[in-house]
Structure formats: structure tokens, C-alpha cells
Amino acid sequence: MFVKLVPGALALLLMPSAWSHPHSFIDMQATLVHKDDQITGLKMHWVMDEITSADLLYDAGDAKPDSVVWKKLAAEVMANVLGQHYFSEFWHQGKAVKFDNLPPEYHLSKQGHKAVLDFILPLGEPQPLAGQRYIFSTFDPSYFVDMYYDSDKSLHIPAELAQRCTFTLKTPKPDSSLQAYALSLDKADAPPEDMDLGRQFAQKVTLTCQ
Template sequence: MLFCLTSTKTIAHPHSFIDMRIAIDTQQDNYSGITYIWKMDPMTSADIAYELKGIKNDDPRWKKQEAIIMANILVQNYFTDFYYQNKKIKFKTIPNSYHLQKDGFQLVFTFSTSLAQPLPIANSLVEILTYDPTFYVSMTYQNKQQIDVPLEIAAHCNVILKEAEITDAMRSYAFSLDTDQSPDEDLALGKQFAQRVNIQCP
């Protein structure tokens, strides 16, 4: 699981839910990276918060939990496929920053990463998918406003949030999986449910 914790939920896939925001980072007319803000659902937050009960965010134990979460995200290449001109692009293996904080009864994990190399914005097509391959964790944007882009991109480029096109059969299969079951790896289940962020610039 994404946060190395066993959820107390007993429902079918997905078991945990993350409300996502991203900010597209740019530098000198180039795409440079992404900053992520992930808000965990109350149940998952409660699991993690229990481990951190009474601990302040400057405590070494809090820092250790931040590092554990970040390490699990790194193992999955930030849970993100980033395509530039239809070619998959790598991220740097070390994040720029990461931070865990509380927002009421929910936990929020913020982190930033850079692309392996800057990529020109002009005359480009970018597609971004962020998902848990197993679909154990549902990772979604509530709306297009949760995709933050610099003013120059907002003014000149077309930014689209595309919902996944899921068949009834695939939806039924995903929701039929019990807590101790894993989907067939060949199905790439999480990717099939992933939203797509498309940015096309002239």
C-alpha cells in the first residue's frame, strides 16, 4: 500500500482515497517539474495519525514518517507517468522537498520533484497520469481547478482534465476485489481508472 499501513476498511477496491492537487513548475520557458499536494481520506489519515499521536511535526519520529511515505512514493516513480510529445519522461530520483501536515482530521502530504531535464513549453503536448497501479488507492482530482499552471500557460495553452473511460465490466471487476485480493497485473487496473491531464501549447 502507498503509505505502508493496513487500512481498517473492508470494502472492495479501492480501499483508500487521495484528493490530489498539482502545480506545474516551470523555469525559463521550460517545464521543470511538478509539486504535488495529496490529501488523504479520514480513515487513512486516522491510521497514520495514530502512529504520530502526541508527536509534533518537528519531532524526529514525525520526520521519520515523512521519509517513509516519500520513500514509498519514490519506489513507484512518484506514481506518475509524464509524457512529453508522446514520449515518457523520467523524473529525478531525489525529490526537491516533502512535508506531512494535518488539516483538521485529514493528513496532507506535499512534495516536489524535478524532471530529469527541462523541456520547452512552446509547441508541446504534455500528458500526466497519476495513479496507484493496483488501484488499492484511488487518486483523483475533484476538478480542473486542482491543476495549477503558471499564468503564461493558462493564457496561451489548452489545459484539459480527462476522465477515464471505464467499461461496466471493468468497474464491476475492480469493485468485486476483496481486501486480500490483488488485480491481474496485466490489466494495469489503476492506469485504466486514471484521469489524464493534457496540456497543449502553441
């Protein structure tokens, strides 16, 4: 069972209420992926904190990066991410844009003592760029994992679109009572589902193109 391999952040997919909130952290980066004048997806780069990474890297042992061991671990991690709809939402003109069920590529590696997941988050259908605005967020609804962009510099536009498109990052500022509530949750607690706690802490990224 994957939960035995990685009892940290990614195990929330099987046991979303097992730990405190937030218990783990994922530092994210995103790059716009396009073809012609359409956005086809986002290239995601997720760096897990050292504690979350420890068991995953332990199971990888001394295996080489392109070994069967790493590929198997990558498949297990990606399957869990897919099980949560990539932890992401993508909006255009107030309507949700669907994702493709399978990423065209994904890769698991290590960066020092941290595990790194790279993958393409594919849109179900390419979307026009010219004169459009999109909003997307990536978050764990239970706020078990704090998934965050460190700054605007974590969001990347390909050079050929740099004069036309921009990313804007908005980080919410929940009131002190909500922050205190989130921090008060211990290993035996879970926020009510209808509270959607993670969404209230979720950053929003706006993509605007001329």
C-alpha cells in the same frame, strides 16, 4: 516497518494485494513548476482520506508539525512513493519523460483528520514549454488506491504562464462490467498484473502551451 505505521493506502507499496479495490482514496492537486521557459516538474498536493490517515496521524500524536516525528514519517511515506516511481507517468510526443530519483522538497502535515503529502515531482531534465504538449497521469496500477483530481480546478498554472498554458483533465468512463469487476475484488483478491486495472481508471492531464 512502515507497514506497521500505515496499514492503509500507502502500505500497498509493500502489500499491493492485501485489500479491496479501491480501498483508499487520495484527492490530488498539481501545480506546474517552471524555470525560465521550461517545465521542471509538478508540485503535488495529496490529501488522504480519513481512514487511510488515521494510523499515520496516531503515530504523529501531538508532535509539532516541524518535529523529528513528522520529518521521520514524511521520509517513510516519501520513500514508499519513490518506490513506485511517484505513481506517475509523464509523456511528450509519445515518449516517456523520466523523473529525477529524489524530490527537491517534500512535507507531511495534517488537515483536520486527514494526512497531507506535499512534494515536488521533478523531471529528470527540464522540458521546453513553448508550443509543446505534455500528458501525465498519477495512479496505482492495482487500483488499490483511487488517486483522483476532483476537477479542472485541482490543476494550477502559475500566473505568469496563465495566458500561455492550460491544463485539461480527462476522466475515463470504464464500462459497467469493468467497474463491477473492480468493486467485486475483496481483501484476498488482486487483479492480474497484465490487466493493469488502475490505468483503466486513471485520469489523464494534458498540458498545452503556446
